Amino acid sequence: MSEAAQTLDGWYALHDLRTIDWQAWNSASSDEQEAALAEIAKLYAEWEAVETRKEGSFAFYSVIGQKADFVLMHLRETLEELNEIENAFNRSSFARFTRKAYSYVSVVELSNYMGTPGVDPMQVPEIVARLKPTLPKSKHICFYPMNKKRDLQDNWYMLPMEERKTLMRSHGMIGRGYAGKVKQIISGSVGFDDWEWGVTLFADDALQFKKLVYEMRFDEVSARYGEFGSFFVGNLLNGEALARLLRG
Numbered sequence: 001m002s003e004a005a006q007t008l009d010g011w012y013a014l015h016d017l018r019t020i021d022w023q024a025w026n027s028a029s030s031d032e033q034e035a036a037l038a039e040i041a042k043l044y045a046e047w048e049a050v051e052t053r054k055e056g057s058f059a060f061y062s063v064i065g066q067k068a069d070f071v072l073m074h075l076r077e078t079l080e081e082l083n084e085i086e087n088a089f090n091r092s093s094f095a096r097f098t099r100k101a102y103s104y105v106s107v108v109e110l111s112n113y114m115g116t117p118g119v120d121p122m123q124v125p126e127i128v129a130r131l132k133p134t135l136p137k138s139k140h141i142c143f144y145p146m147n148k149k150r151d152l153q154d155n156w157y158m159l160p161m162e163e164r165k166t167l168m169r170s171h172g173m174i175g176r177g178y179a180g181k182v183k184q185i186i187s188g189s190v191g192f193d194d195w196e197w198g199v200t201l202f203a204d205d206a207l208q209f210k211k212l213v214y215e216m217r218f219d220e221v222s223a224r225y226g227e228f229g230s231f232f233v234g235n236l237l238n239g240e241a242l243a244r245l246l247r248g
């Protein structure tokens, strides 16, 4: 049996993707629309307050294309809190103008492939901060789930630790080339959701997503072992931007 990588696990993550029910929205009175927007603004203020207290974080983006209309990503200490956020949203009068599109449950993860032997990572402030990150309010988000392959010839989980370390170093070096341009949050979802990881990227220049993901496709970790789910790409939203999206 090959040795499992040790993971450091941080905040739990929920990606909640919804579509807007335009028929319901367009047939609502302007009072009903106002009330719904006021409720979402109140929830937004609560999410911001939690983020300021460093007890969690959130990202709110529109989604381009027909897979969804917007994504709410939340990070919290516990799954109970994530569940409550989801329920509070569903109870709001805004929720009746939305439909569920997709969701993803995971936990922010760092693995020990690149760790320094003899150093307790939990004593390194930068590492601890990366496990409980404040999500950047970049102009764009890109989210997709992925697996590492378990085929007979190409089985990531049968590779010896040393070989995986070497491969992950090459992966990390490509990633580092995008420092300052793309911020990535890797969250583990084995046991929680249908894929093994969620990949969430933030950037002000959306083209950098394409460049990074494309460059990684040529790296062995992705070229040989990567399997990918649906990709979602979006633009930054807040209360006012949502009102503009809905009312034009």
Ligand code: 76R
Binding pocket: 005, 110, 111, 112, 113, 114, 146, 148, 168, 171, 172, 174, 175, 176, 178, 179, 182, 184, 186, 197, 199, 212, 213, 216, 217, 222, 226
């Ligand atoms: O965490 C670290 O910075 C250390 C190096 C590192 C690890 C261990 C790292 C760096 N990643 C790690 C783990 Mn990554 N990453 C992805 C994707 O589309 C694709 O082909 C893959 C999706 C991207 C875009 C990306 C970006 N990474 C992982 C893991 C877990 C592997 C395991 O445990 O088996 C996955 C699934 C994964 C996938 N990675 C980086 C990046 C970037 C931009 C970096 C550089 C970070 C930096 O140095 O600032």
